[in-house]
Amino acid sequence: MDSLQQRSSTVQEPPGAALAYRPTPPPAWQPRTDPAPLLPDAEPLRVLGTDAVADADPELLRRLYAELVRGRRYNAQATALTKQGRLAVYPSTTGQEACEVAAALALEERDWLFPSYRDTLAAVARGLDPVQALTLLRGDWHTGYDPHEHRIAPLCTPLATQLPHAVGLAHAARLKGDDVVALAMVGDGGTSEGDFHEALNFAAVWQAPVVFFVQNNGFAISVPLAKQTAAPSLAHKAVGYGMPGRLVDGNDAVAVHQVLTEAVTRARRGGGPTLVEAVTYRIDAHTNADDATRYRGDGEVETWRAHDPILLLERELTERGLLDEDGRREAAEAAETMAAALRERMNADPVLDPMDLFAHVYAERTAQLREQAEQLRAELDAESEAG
Amino acid sequence: MTTHATARPAAKAAAKPATMAQALQRAMRDAMAEDPTVHVLGEDVGTLGGVFRVTDGLAKEFGEDRCTDTPLAEAGILGTAVGMAMYGLRPVVEMQFDAFAYPAFEQLISHVSRMRNRTRGAMPMPIVVRVPYGGGIGGVEHHSDSSEAYYMATPGLHVVTPATVEDAYGLLRAAIASDDPVVFLEPKRLYWSKSDWSPEAPAAVEPIGKAVVRRRGTSATLITYGPSLPVCMEAAEAAQAEGWDLEVVDLRSLVPFDDETVAASVKRTGRAVVVHESAGFGGPGGEIAARVTERCFHHLEAPVLRVAGFDIPYPPPMLERHHLPGVDRVLDAVARLQWEAGS
Ligand SMILES: Cc1ncc(C[n+]2csc(CCOP(=O)(O)OP(=O)(O)O)c2C)c(N)n1
Numbered sequence A: 001m002d003s004l005q006q007r008s009s010t011v012q013e014p015p016g017a018a019l020a021y022r023p024t025p026p027p028a029w030q031p032r033t034d035p036a037p038l039l040p041d042a043e044p045l046r047v048l049g050t051d052a053v054a055d056a057d058p059e060l061l062r063r064l065y066a067e068l069v070r071g072r073r074y075n076a077q078a079t080a081l082t083k084q085g086r087l088a089v090y091p092s093t094t095g096q097e098a099c100e101v102a103a104a105l106a107l108e109e110r111d112w113l114f115p116s117y118r119d120t121l122a123a124v125a126r127g128l129d130p131v132q133a134l135t136l137l138r139g140d141w142h143t144g145y146d147p148h149e150h151r152i153a154p155l156c157t158p159l160a161t162q163l164p165h166a167v168g169l170a171h172a173a174r175l176k177g178d179d180v181v182a183l184a185m186v187g188d189g190g191t192s193e194g195d196f197h198e199a200l201n202f203a204a205v206w207q208a209p210v211v212f213f214v215q216n217n218g219f220a221i222s223v224p225l226a227k228q229t230a231a232p233s234l235a236h237k238a239v240g241y242g243m244p245g246r247l248v249d250g251n252d253a254v255a256v257h258q259v260l261t262e263a264v265t266r267a268r269r270g271g272g273p274t275l276v277e278a279v280t281y282r283i284d285a286h287t288n289a290d291d292a293t294r295y296r297g298d299g300e301v302e303t304w305r306a307h308d309p310i311l312l313l314e315r316e317l318t319e320r321g322l323l324d325e326d327g328r329r330e331a332a333e334a335a336e337t338m339a340a341a342l343r344e345r346m347n348a349d350p351v352l353d354p355m356d357l358f359a360h361v362y363a364e365r366t367a368q369l370r371e372q373a374e375q376l377r378a379e380l381d382a383e384s385e386a387g
Numbered sequence B: 001m002t003t004h005a006t007a008r009p010a011a012k013a014a015a016k017p018a019t020m021a022q023a024l025q026r027a028m029r030d031a032m033a034e035d036p037t038v039h040v041l042g043e044d045v046g047t048l049g050g051v052f053r054v055t056d057g058l059a060k061e062f063g064e065d066r067c068t069d070t071p072l073a074e075a076g077i078l079g080t081a082v083g084m085a086m087y088g089l090r091p092v093v094e095m096q097f098d099a100f101a102y103p104a105f106e107q108l109i110s111h112v113s114r115m116r117n118r119t120r121g122a123m124p125m126p127i128v129v130r131v132p133y134g135g136g137i138g139g140v141e142h143h144s145d146s147s148e149a150y151y152m153a154t155p156g157l158h159v160v161t162p163a164t165v166e167d168a169y170g171l172l173r174a175a176i177a178s179d180d181p182v183v184f185l186e187p188k189r190l191y192w193s194k195s196d197w198s199p200e201a202p203a204a205v206e207p208i209g210k211a212v213v214r215r216r217g218t219s220a221t222l223i224t225y226g227p228s229l230p231v232c233m234e235a236a237e238a239a240q241a242e243g244w245d246l247e248v249v250d251l252r253s254l255v256p257f258d259d260e261t262v263a264a265s266v267k268r269t270g271r272a273v274v275v276h277e278s279a280g281f282g283g284p285g286g287e288i289a290a291r292v293t294e295r296c297f298h299h300l301e302a303p304v305l306r307v308a309g310f311d312i313p314y315p316p317p318m319l320e321r322h323h324l325p326g327v328d329r330v331l332d333a334v335a336r337l338q339w340e341a342g343s
Helices: A001-013 A052-057 A060-082 A097-105 A120-125 A161-177 A194-206 A237-241 A253-268 A298-306 A307-318 A325-346 A354-358 A367-384 B020-033 B058-062 B074-086 B099-111 B148-152 B165-177 B226-240 B259-269 B284-299 B317-323 B326-338
Strands: A112-114 A182-187 A210-214 A243-248 A273-279 B040-042 B066-071 B090-094 B129-131 B158-160 B182-187 B210-217 B220-224 B244-249 B253-255 B272-279 B304-310
Touching: A001 B259, A060 A097, A060 A253, A060 A325, A097 A120, A097 A210, A097 A253, A097 A307, A112 A161, A161 A182, A161 A194, A161 B074, A161 B182, A182 B148, A194 A210, A194 A237, A194 A307, A194 B074, A194 B099, A210 A253, A210 A325, A243 A253, A253 A273, A253 A307, A273 B148, A325 B158, A354 A367, A367 B020, A367 B259, B020 B040, B020 B058, B020 B165, B020 B182, B020 B220, B040 B074, B058 B066, B074 B090, B074 B099, B099 B129, B129 B165, B148 B158, B148 B182, B148 B253, B148 B272, B158 B165, B165 B182, B210 B259, B220 B259, B220 B326, B226 B244, B226 B272, B226 B326, B244 B259, B259 B272, B259 B284, B272 B326, B284 B304, B304 B326
Parallel strands: A112 A182, A182 A210, A210 A273, A243 A273, B040 B066, B040 B090, B090 B129, B129 B182, B158 B182, B220 B244, B220 B272, B272 B304
Antiparallel strands: B158 B253, B210 B244
């Protein structure tokens, strides 16, 4: 009774007077992680043109150069193959070669690469047979290669869906006690997909040894970054998940290699995932089917051509006396040899067995698939009899 | 690994009736004990043991690395399971409710179902996706969907659904042992159904893809699965009074489909009704009726009929009894099987 009276008298007190009953204060709030170390630097990291190049291993610099030149030639050759009808489509990475090559070279053999449909070059730089890397795009099989051979997941067409795979694989490897890292590649457009966010969240919660590598090449087909995100940078997205975000000049092969290698090493040592955004540019159209003049001006392309990853590295190496005329010729010749071999092999029609359609749907064919295989067999026999 | 794991040796403890939920839990527990690559993951599967307690005790027994509470993101759960399978694990994923599996459809359809195919067999996906499905438990919206037709329409997936406690154990063991992805549909209104089978007694591991005749009969075949099996069994008993001796086939596996058992039954009886609670239009019954007609046309005395849920979004709980095919609707269909030319 007492307390009831007390309450009613409290209610009548003028505003601002002390309450007889005070709500218990909530427990003090504290951020779980200090966000400051997770934030990306204000400017993308650049190594070329700074004194930091002196720290780089000359062998690595030469290797990067040779791979860039080979990569550029590969892009040109594959693009030419689409014009000859040998490839259904080719999403070129001309202008983005530094990212592709660095992604491949930042990994150890036991690590895994999770490429998107655009990242053929990263797969080739990691050692995948250039013809096998093009199976998907030629259209004779969906992936075609054995992912275990070079630890390269299938080139992934639905955007960002390979990212949770990378997390799961890295998590599984860690559970087994293997110090394997997964590097997962995605475009700027792909960062808007739900799978991107779910993958980052899982990776951070599980502290999975994964590196998310965003190639921000300015456009998702025709849509510019400004219409894709309102974030200060894509690297900033890392902070909300509790992992570091890193920004790097995607046309500076040495810088990309350095940032990715740091992130891979950190993951391998149990430091958890990192999100790396490389700022780069897609010089070619989205694919051969795209008309890039509809959504961007020549001036923009020319500015980026001047910031070409091969030019940047070539200038630096030449100035430092690490590359001369012979070195350049050597790299160009090696690239030409690769292109000629690729041309020749791609000009041979692939030998296809239609019965393979039923070969890998299930471990064991279902009764339904056995029936359908018999039907196709009969159709093929009839075809060959008819000549 | 084959789909025929060996039966567990009998334990001595006294046999107590088991529920379907317990049988499923036991299946996971036995699989995890036998094979360290089996991992369970999902929302609330750890400490809580799942909202239906199907994973009860697994985290305690095997640790949180083997039975993992994930962040709340179905695409993420299934997507990470893909990566785990790539690295040699056998993930068993729990989707909390039928309608909450939809965010994971992209991973299921674009990756889980076709990874083997796109990699020419190099990368199988031994993943089990456990989905509590169907109505009859008074659930609010999004807790009672029957999504089997969506899964059935995706090549590369097995789609399995037990209707008995014994099958819950046997089929889940087979699903976990399968090198291919299995969508394992758990009829949630049968979770608490009991059987004299005891988790302490040995249980057979059923191969995926085999239907079973639950009741022998001569007048007509009821073709059904999952939550509709008890309905059909009851209808068959009731039909006896009308002079109908019904055979009941429990499909157990929707993909692959056991054409042989089903066709053999319909050839014996000459009449068939397909019974399921998911919507009829575009539903499993249409496919089943077509298959039966193709194989048994000359044996059929009447068209293959369907008794299904209405073609409506799953109704609110106070109305669901009007939607779910019950014994009377099955018996009405059976009556209509007395087909006459020109009728
Ligand atoms: C889930 C999904 N939606 C749409 C597409 C069609 N599509 C292919 S590439 C692309 C743009 C991707 O842009 P971005 O992620 O920036 O990668 P980039 O092409 O620049 O490498 C779109 C919309 C797709 N492949 N997957």
